[in-house]
Amino acid sequence: MAGRSDEPQVIWARPERTGRGPRPAYSRADIAAAAVRIADADGMDAVSMRRVAAEIGCGTMSLYNYVPRKVDLYELMVDHVSGEYDLSRPPSGDWRADMTYLAHQARAIMRRHPWVVRIMSSVHGISPNALRCLDWCLAALEGLDVPPGTKLELFGMVNGSVMTFVANEQAVAERGRSAPWSAEREQAVRGAYLAGQVATGAYPHLAALFAEGVAPEGDADATFDRMLRRLLDSFAPK
């Protein structure tokens, strides 16, 4: 019977193996890896239960023995790529540097697996690799003299801000990719629309910004670091 209703809702609270009956043919790691492979190759929309089952080589419904619901598959996927954090070296003692190190890795992971940002919000954040990451973070913040709750807030805000930032980056990058014509053409249409709206006079301050020639916003990496530095400073103003 698939998806028993007296099971915990969180997949991590389910033991992977109960010890009774035949040995499961696949591991959670196998399944996660397969799903990640599909998402990397063909995008998140290509990740269906059927497709993942086919990828690991079992029947569609057999997959439900391992993954009771689709969202649990998301859990596995996010945990799997969270394993890409390199936390082998212990924190340096400079918590700002350590948090920056962590944030840069988070951004790198999200760039390597763009689909992560789409499913991250539906994930519980208590998967093994999430806890591993949190623990390293707490170690890094040992020297920071703030209440424990604030450390969790810091962790959450850094993660959230990185996600928001990358989501914006992706949105900008995506703008044209799906256009039937070239990206430039679509960008031009957007620009023309915006210019038209501004020209109506309904948005005077936005018009002023445009007239002033809004900054070319420079390097994305620089903007990212600036954002991050601001955020960290806000927790311990010097």
Add this chain to the structure above:
Amino acid sequence: MAGRSDEPQVIWARPERTGRGPRPAYSRADIAAAAVRIADADGMDAVSMRRVAAEIGCGTMSLYNYVPRKVDLYELMVDHVSGEYDLSRPPSGDWRADMTYLAHQARAIMRRHPWVVRIMSSVHGISPNALRCLDWCLAALEGLDVPPGTKLELFGMVNGSVMTFVANEQAVAERGRSAPWSAEREQAVRGAYLAGQVATGAYPHLAALFAEGVAPEGDADATFDRMLRRLLDSFAPK
């Protein structure tokens, strides 16, 4: 023919009425209102093209004359609720207070329409009401002496952070709602799982946090304001 491929990808760049042919029977506002009504009542998953079409009283495929793709419906929905921002009074002159005012409204809107956070990331942010909001924000930031690009960054970070915060709030609230048993039971299972993981000794610093008795995190409103204050301070440290 529905969904012509030589049309702009952004619905806002499409005129609502071209002047040729029969007068459209419905307006974008009608459609947006209908979709919002459904989402408010039965959740985002209930918002399908069929259901929206039925709600406004037309055939399913007729809706595609107004809304070429599903994501465009999202645009209409987000713009519609963005109309709930009260920007009737001009900015006060105190940009921190004004941004706080804006952020509180954003949070209120997302609490009134929980589904917004799920679709907000797939939206372009150049809808009429988004521009109206941005313009008010720019007016509020007139007194802040930073480059124009930084003002846009501030707007983006505030919006993004509010979204992240509310998404977390919702995730916590949702944790138990979908459980077959009571929310407490599920919470207990989660807690037991976490305790078990911590007890393995794999997460020493997390264990220390638990042992120390992690702060009960107090009022969510207070946490929100603290987060916001930090963010604003990070743009203009006093």
Add this chain to the structure above:
DNA sequence: GACTACTACGTACGCTGTACTTAGTGAAGG
């Protein structure tokens, strides 16, 4: 009045998540 862009609508296709059923397997308890 002819033309033509537009609205309106129904049918149909391929896909989704997953409830339910049946059969077989192998470790645990007596």
Add this chain to the structure above:
DNA sequence: CCTTCACTAAGTACAGCGTACGTAGTAGTC
């Protein structure tokens, strides 16, 4: 050792999705 039964594996089926496409009718433009 043998019975028991929780477990794995798989297939079938269903309700619903987004939307491509074709057809018919309508109302502004030349």
